Amino acid sequence: IKECLPILNNLRKQTTTSTTSENILTGIIQNVNTISQLSSFPVTIKNATSFQTANQHEQRLRQLISKCYLRIGTWEHELFNITDDSILAEIMKNYKYAWKYDNSNYKAWNAYAILNYDAVNYFKQQQQNLDIFNDTYRILIAKMICCTISAVKGLFKSIILSKVKYCLQNTLRLLTLLFEYGQYHEVYEAITEGNRTVPIEVWLYVLPQLIARIDSSKPLVNKLIHHLLIDIGQQHPQALIYPLIVASKSIVHDREFAANRVLNNMREHSHTLIHQALIISEELIRISVLWHEKWYKGLQVALEQYSTNRNISGMIETLEPLHATIEHGSTTVNERKFLDSYGNDLTQAHEYIRRFQQTRDQNELIQAWHLYYQVFTCIRTQLANITSLELEHISPRLTINCQNLELAVPGTYEPHKSSITIRNIQSSIKIITSKQRPRKISIKGSDGYEYVFLLKGHEDLRQDERVMQLFGLVNEFLLTNDETRRRNFTIQCYPVIPLAPNNGLLGWIAQCDTIHTLIKEHREKACIPFGIEYTYAREKAPHYDRLPLLNKVEIFQNVLNSFEGDDLAKILWHKSSNAEIWLNRRSNYIRSLAVMSMVGYILGLGDRHTSNLMLDRISGKIVHIDFGDCFEVAMIREKFPEKIPFRLTRMLCKAMEVTGIDGIFRMTCEYVMDVLRKNRDSLMAVLEAFVHDPLLSWRLLKNNNNNEQQSTTISKTSSHLPEQQHYQSHLSIINEEDNEHESTVGEKIQQQHNQESGQVIRAVEIMNRVREKLTGNDFHREQPIDTPTQVELLIQQATSHENLCQLYIGWCPFW
Incomplete structure (x- = not known):
């Protein structure tokens, strides 16, 4: 020196x-x-x-x-x-010295912010088991507030100095601090002051998180969120309108009230836009689930409650809202036809139910169900024959009132660019043949292009929306790394626009087919029985699913040895016009599969059956859909838990190059995992916001995952396979009620504190598990393992016959 x-x-x-x-x-x-x-x-x-x-x-x-x-x-x-x-x-x-000597040093400000952020989380963990009247508890609160203010200052400065246009991870860290500690006046002032230094566009990328806390019970937090949304609504109403309308439809009064306050404010300057958005939202929700489908699903649930569970009160609660719907009268041609066909029978059945409630005469109930079942079978037959719908028959308002709107096409709005507005909606709507019967809908934009969406009912898309946020951030990391950028390692993203808590739009992924569909078509052309592997397994062992593990492994290996399992490899070859195209598609297939294998492992993504993996017919890339099972909830469910980190079955392996998983696949996995590990702090920030989101935590914060959801997942995939009745027998096992016990404490204030602490436990477990994955401690060795070792161990888990043979049959482990 x-x-x-x-x-x-x-x-x-x-x-x-x-x-x-x-x-x-x-x-x-x-x-x-x-x-x-x-x-x-x-x-x-x-x-x-x-x-x-x-x-x-x-x-x-x-x-x-x-x-x-x-x-x-x-x-x-x-x-x-x-x-x-x-x-x-x-x-x-x-x-502090680092940023004092160079106030424009992004790395110094970011390190300072993250240090304070980590300190806040550490102090929060320390106070978990303390009585709130304890002196140590009060000292920790003071330290937390001090570090929170410093973290807020550092995060705002980092966002300003960031080379990335809008720093998602730091914005989410800011929101976490706001939601947790914004009720303290000093923190509130620090965030208010810092907000004046950043452009309003920073908050556009975290709108789902802001809307999720719109009904916060903390007055100062509520005030700050309200002011932020008002400011966003004034400058970027197109960005705010769809998520705000979803919140305004909430059954929770406080959420509905808070959302309508912001909507009313927006009406002062964007009245036409609000009016058009409400029409579009209401009508898309209407056509996502028609009366035929509402009654079919409702009668299906009521029938199970009546015949299987003998839950008469539950059955009546299921049927009453359906009767209320038709009592309000029809507004479309489709609804009038429904009433003409089934109105009298349903009215008569409702009358029998009312008499039963008065007399408790079982004969009245039997008479009611005679009519209900008759309607149920007729609707089932009718639905099987409907493959398309005419817009004028199911929603005349969309035909008449939705021409040349001010409203932007969903998912297209970008700040500081001209909005692509809705010119019209295509008159014919195709129904996709699947259990949920989603619609393929086309919207023509003011730029002349057609924007195609999948309109889904009976499904909460808000978690998929958060997953797309994560994928966008991962793509940023992959594009800023020389090795991954040069090889074009990215994840296919698509717009996700919730319209209501159980309805929404997904951007249509053009030129893609599910692996399941491709294999089905290939086997039909080759005259190969579709479920030949499982049929063979049942011939060897009629009760395959109930066998002990060792016997399952033996049968599983016997099946694999008896069939080639090269369907996907042949599909890639047959659909390529020459060897050059085939080679390019195969390379893209391997890389995209590897990228999502690593990212899906970090996310804990489960339920990767063949209907949730799509293959791009042009590029050969693998595209994943349906992100309902995250953070390893599929691994901890009671029935048919998944034991594998990602899907890597033999059919996927045989479609790779001659070296199989030991070539491009392994190299890509190592590159991607290395990038993820280097950016672990940013990923942790996004995933932490994910885990603590109040609208999604019900999926994540229970050790026993929602059994109804398990049933839905397994029935969705099983319905594609032959011998469906056999598979449905699994559902009775999975539909057992989950009896959870929640401890109570005498004093109300202490009770609230303990409940909040209990809610955090599962979230902490999830984040610790993610941290282990991103630091190489996921296999609990004495020392953290390096990236190649981690990838090798994951591949071993994913290809283990012992793990694969335990999966439920709808997952198609033989493929």
Whole structure:
């Protein structure tokens, strides 16, 4: 370091050697390998320099000192535990010096923000088991507030200085602090002040999270969210309108009221836009589930309650809203036809139900169900024959009132660009043949292009919306890394627009087919029985699903040895016009499969059956859909838990190159996992917001996953296969009621505190599991494992016959 003094003097005096001198100094910093050595270095520079002028050379020296302090702080942060107050203060001091000497140093501000953010989370964990009247609890609260204010300051500054246009991970960290600690006046003031320094567009990318907390019970938090949404609504009404209408349809009064407050404010400056959006939303919801489908599903549920569970009160509760719907009268041709066909029978059946409620005469109930079942069978036959719908018959308002609107086409709005508005909606709507019967709907935009969507009913798309946020961030990381950018490693994303808690639009993925459909078509052409593997397994063992594990493995391996399982490989070859196209598609197939295998593993994505994987007919890329099972909920469910980290069955492997998983696939997995591990702090920020989202936490925060959801998942996939009745026998097992016990505490304030702590437990478990994956500690070895070892162990798990044979049959493990 003493040898640097002549260089410093020379740097101040000679312009011609300044760059060389700085390079030498920077080289010294990079080669110093102890904290003590590096700590004395900035002091030496400061002693040799007056910093009285603001010339270019001294500015560069300041930047050099800033780098020194940042490096010291980073080393200390990695080496030492922030549980010690003195160490935390020391690291904080170095980060402060780093941004004081160079106020435009993004890395310094970001490190300072994350340190304070981590400290807040640490103090929060420390207070979990403390009584709120305890002195230590109060001290921890004071520390948390202090660190929260510092974190807020650092996060806002990081967002301003970030090279990324809108820094999603730091914005989500800000929201987490707002939701948790915004009720403290000092934190509220810090966020309000910081918000004045960033463009309003920063918040557009976290609208789902803002809307999720629109009914916060904390007054200051509620006030801040309300003001943010008002500001967004004034400058970007097109971005806010769809998510706000979803919240306004909530059955929770406080959410509905809060959303309508913002909507009423928007009406003052965007009245026409609001009116058009409400029409579009209401009518799309109407056509997503028609009366025929509502009654079919309702009668199906009521029939099970009546005949299987003998739950008469539940049956009546299911039927009453359906009767209320038809009593309001019809508004479309389709609804009038429904009433003409079934109105009298349903009215008569309802009368029998009313008499039963008065007399408790079982004969009345039998008479009612005679009519209900008759209607049920007729609707089932009718639905099987309906493959398309005419818009004028199911929603005349969309035909008449939705021409040349001001409203943007869903999912197309971008700030500071001209809006692509709705010109009209295509008159014919196709019904996709599946259990949920989604619609393929086409909207023509003002730019002349057709925008195609999948309109879904009976499905909450808000979790898919959050997953797309995560994929967008991962794509940013992959595009900023030289190796992954050069090889075009990205995830296929598509718009997700919820219209109501159980309805929404998905961007149509053009030129794609599910793996399931492709295999079905291939086997039909080749005259191969569709479920030949499972049929063979049942011949060998009629009760295959009930066999002990060792016997299952034996039968499973016997099946694999008896059939080639090269359907997908042949599909890729037959659908390619020449070898060059085939080679390109195969490479894209392998890379896209590997990218999503790694990202899906970090996310804990389950239920990867063949109907949730699509293949692009042109590029050959694999596209994933349906993200209902995240954070390993499929692994911890009671019946048919999944034991594999991602889908890597033999059919997928045989479609790869001659080296199989040991070529492009393994290399891609290692590159992608390396990028994910390097960006773990950012990923953790996004996933933490995901886990704590109040609209989604019901899926994540229970160890026993919602059994009805399990039933739906398994019945959806099983319905594609032959011998459906056999598979449906699984449902009775999975439909067992989940009896959970919640402890209660006497004092109300302590009870509320304990309930909040209990809610956090599962979230902490999830985040700890994600952290283990991103640090190489997921296999619980003595030392963290490197990326190649981690990928190897994951591939072993995914291809293990022992794991695959335990999956439910609708997952198609033989493929």
